[in-house]
Amino acid sequence: MFTRVFFLLLLAMQVISVVPGALGDEGMYPMSELEKLDLQAAGLEIDSSLIYNPDGLALVDGICKIGGCTGSFVSDQGLMLTNHHCAFRAIRDASTPEHDYLAEGFTAGTRQQEAPTLGYTVRITDSYRDVSADVLAVVDEGMDPQKRTKAIEKKMKQLSLAEEEAHPGKRAEVSEMFLGKTYVLFLYTYLKDVRLVYSPPLAIGNFGGEADNWMWPRHSGDFSFMRAYVGPDGEPAEYSEDNIPYQPKVVLEVGSEGVLDGDFVFIFGYPGTTYRHRSAAFLGYLSEKYMPTVVDWYGWQIQNLEASAQGDRQRELALAARVKGLQNTYKNFRGKLQGIDRLNLLAVRRQQEKDLQEFIDADPVLKENYGQVLTRLDEYYQARAESAAYDLWLRYMLRSSETMSAALTVWENAIEKEKPEIEREWAYMERNLDQTTNSLVTKADTFDPVADALIMGELMKRAGGISQAEDLEALDGMTGADGAEKARKYLEKSFKKSSLMEPDTLLEAMNKSTEELKKMRDPFLRLVAELYPPYLEMREENKRRKGELDQLQAALQEVKRQFQGKDFVPDANGILRYTHGRVEGYSPKDAVHYTPLTTLEGMLEKDTGHKPFNVPARFRTLIENKDFGSFLSEDLGGVPVNMLYSTDTTGGNSGSPVLNAKGQIVGLNFDRAWEATINDFAWDHSYSRSIGVDIRYVLWVTWKYGGAEWLLEEMKVDFE
């Protein structure tokens, strides 16, 4: 078949011929897998033990997790580098009526001026160990799938709690590596006093905005500096004026000389989720049912929330982060759907599984053990597809509006807190409840009843035609187009009456029992109480499904390993991973080639004077005066802004440092290219490219635009 894949590979081969050494490669390696790789052959110039060392300190110990992002320590005074979009909430919260730091940028001239943040923590990995045997000891072959899932969940909680008891002040978490197969226990330190140090203005930090999101060429200054503090005794502590900067175990060196096209780079980070080892049936379900539904529903929300807030600056701002989140997923899924189509991925996977089935069928023992795995996976996703319309509708009904989402959390908390700690759903365990409550109150900050009423009204309308949804008594007469008028009146009245979304009300409600909640007579709590039984049914059904899937997926994994005669790297699951590649461009389509470094000049080319392409005047002057210091790249004829490289990343790698062959930071990962949104299903050297901010741009902006010369000195950067 003369497909694009073939052609892309051809093109890639043309590229190969000019790049020395090894290439970017598929694989987000857990640290435990690193010893299997020949990193020197790939291009690393330092000893592997310097980047990862289970018996001592290494570069990897300079990495941390900040919120959902990755960060790195860049000074012995707890200074951290991460993305602007990761610090976004901190910058917004630090703003005052006098200073909009999102618009102006934020520079702390002294340690005292560094801005405390709300809800930010820094997580440092202390140690980990494989606990698969412990976890799987609680299950056996013929176990009911739902019970299986619950037993595993419980064991994971027990192991975590026991580890935490043994290490006071630390947190322990068990992560599932391969579905239903391997489990690892991680021990973490959490730092709770995190402060904002320097951020460029949005016009730089998010230059190109949604228009450029997932796109190359890119010119975004998506970086911020933060600092971690600890108590005077050096232990994690809540914010206090007396706190002192945290001294990280390892500080990463800044490689201010930057990179050239073709340079080896590697990344540590916390990639979220990939699905490369899933079945064709799963891919079919995702691409034919799940993602189209999400794209449709998110698209509706984006369009209608934006239209509804048009001209009302305050509501626009309140909805901005929410719309941005929707847009990010919307565009990502559209990219994925296009990629699946372009690569003909479903047919390719089906063919691979056909070959696998033949391999299985040819061996009586394999046939006995695995002969039905693919068929059962097909049946499994067939069932998922059949109930998808209702399942997704119910999820959105309970989660798409801030109001219903808060009401569900409050109601579920009241139910869960009656159970012993170990039996509770994760979010309602004592150890996690603070975070759950914080997140609830944070969302109430940007509560927009108009948007919520729109969303709920539309979902009630969409219940029309989904028989299980139409049958819900709670929505009697309010579903479909016919019910629209009644639904409108109900929502109008309910939003007028409800005061649930007041932060104080929410905080109080989190301490109430279901009986006490009923007495509040809140219409949305009442609605949630009515929808809770079908929700619970779905939640429990999902556990049964997970139990079933875990076993099927573990079996698939095992027989695939035998078929291919080699081990896999497990799918991404939010734990620390390593990936390497090279600074290199790619061909997004026939006769078009992207080169891997953009420049300030390209930013001026994009400048329209309007958001999101508005270059600040003072910034333009700096460029026009060629005030580049030592950060000018002679090769490029300008200061590099963003870079492309062939590492293997996904969501969650935001903020990861990009390190060169010597282990120095040369960039800051923040996005993937459009064609690489498909990475989550299939990585390929011909199109899989991640996007980072070039460290030279980080340093130049911080110094020349931010005026924070002292940060470069603190990082021991040579500059002039």
Place this chain on the structure above:
Amino acid sequence: MFTRVFFLLLLAMQVISVVPGALGDEGMYPMSELEKLDLQAAGLEIDSSLIYNPDGLALVDGICKIGGCTGSFVSDQGLMLTNHHCAFRAIRDASTPEHDYLAEGFTAGTRQQEAPTLGYTVRITDSYRDVSADVLAVVDEGMDPQKRTKAIEKKMKQLSLAEEEAHPGKRAEVSEMFLGKTYVLFLYTYLKDVRLVYSPPLAIGNFGGEADNWMWPRHSGDFSFMRAYVGPDGEPAEYSEDNIPYQPKVVLEVGSEGVLDGDFVFIFGYPGTTYRHRSAAFLGYLSEKYMPTVVDWYGWQIQNLEASAQGDRQRELALAARVKGLQNTYKNFRGKLQGIDRLNLLAVRRQQEKDLQEFIDADPVLKENYGQVLTRLDEYYQARAESAAYDLWLRYMLRSSETMSAALTVWENAIEKEKPEIEREWAYMERNLDQTTNSLVTKADTFDPVADALIMGELMKRAGGISQAEDLEALDGMTGADGAEKARKYLEKSFKKSSLMEPDTLLEAMNKSTEELKKMRDPFLRLVAELYPPYLEMREENKRRKGELDQLQAALQEVKRQFQGKDFVPDANGILRYTHGRVEGYSPKDAVHYTPLTTLEGMLEKDTGHKPFNVPARFRTLIENKDFGSFLSEDLGGVPVNMLYSTDTTGGNSGSPVLNAKGQIVGLNFDRAWEATINDFAWDHSYSRSIGVDIRYVLWVTWKYGGAEWLLEEMKVDFE
């Protein structure tokens, strides 16, 4: 200034380093200038005398002009290769109720099946000579500008007529090379029997349609084969079954091996108009007044004509060519405006003229002779700018609708034919009248009263605010928004009453006097008669302006020559020119590089199944079966479709053969890249790229899709 120009040059230099030999260069050289060039150093591998030889035959004699396009002879049986869009009308006219050859493509299986065309002629250049001295002998220094223009026009006509008398059967034309300075008399043979031989379907010949127009990457099969016939005596003759194929003096060889990135190529063709030697004042007038007005008005027409015909397939088809023409200019002008802005061209030109003025002022003799030239050019275009709104409005009022345009031609003909031949406007001279009448009747074919009424109504509305237009008695009470209702009624009544646009009516009207025309009581003839005096005033004023401008422009040219110490290549003016360059890509923007050859694979990538990106099923099968014969490029991994090269071309170069270093046809020129729309004002190696069909694609489509193997044999192509 750190502008894009600087950056583009930097990028260009990077490209230079990998391309051997000389580069593409500015310059559409008239044949007479070729001897000044070192073509071998540029990359030509054959002797210059083989491509152009004033004392004998050379490759250039294998070139002809077909309609407004260039063509080339590719067999000794009069077979010609030109663009699909040049043969468009012929294909449409050949279609029958049974066969829509635009949709199906056209293949003549035998000579007898070749389709006669209406209104197509083939022009072959026999000889030329400089007649500047003769022409300029009729003018003197202090002459009134209007009289000057008229005297030159008359002399040009006299020279042509005298030459034609001396060479019966030939046509002679005097072309102005440098404005008001050099004139050349060309002697041409016109062949009148031109037939359609092979055309791919629109889905191939215009793949990408308007969406891809002026764009790279491109995948258009914009080629057709036609054949010229002569009488049995070998002399030009109207169509007859007894005619025989024309035997061209020179046949161009087809280079079926094609090109590689970096190959030297050259082009002969008839580029229309460029403005590189004009003043900054001219550029300012064009970019600030003229082009924005055209973009606005054409944009309105495109939008409203398309909307008006929506859903009415017959009207859509009738308006298609007209809308396509509007779109072509609209997009071209938008590209030009963007380019002028991007290159900061106006400021650059102003600076050049400031330097020139200093050079002039530093020398008392130059100051005496040329000191006021730039100031007077500024004043000249200032005056043009001031009257532009009215001038353009009047032009569009008389020319934008088919009805008014036809009425004007008919009315003006009645007036002009009273004058002696030599005094008449060009279009109404006896020798040109057939063509004028043909063109009139052809347009009546696609007459659409709804579209014309829309256009006239809008122009009457737009007369509001233009005082000279508002003052026209003919439109009393019908201008501006206030007059819209009256205008609507007037137009409704008039279109009901008029039968002017019947072909027979038009033909008869062309024989009538103004008195006889008045008796027809046609409302549009009456309107034109009323608008004729102000039109005449503008026409005569334009002649005065041309006289003034000719002198200023000639003076500017002369002093620039002295300033720069070298001669220029004259601006394009529709006569035969030579240009060379290389097959090479370019960088349209930061971090994006275009490679110079597209492939069939890229066409499949673009395939949406819908116009204009609908790959025919049989074509897709050919590709998927890899039925490529010897036209597969191993380097590309597929059959090349279109190519980019750094020659210097403009409108009128359509259909030009692209020749390799050995003088073989390797492509067929048909467009320029978006950034190169600015070529007409400023050619630059960093962005000036022309687009052609790769000859391997022409041959493969003709053979494999068209099934016309015999054409490849007739062209003596090696293929298998």
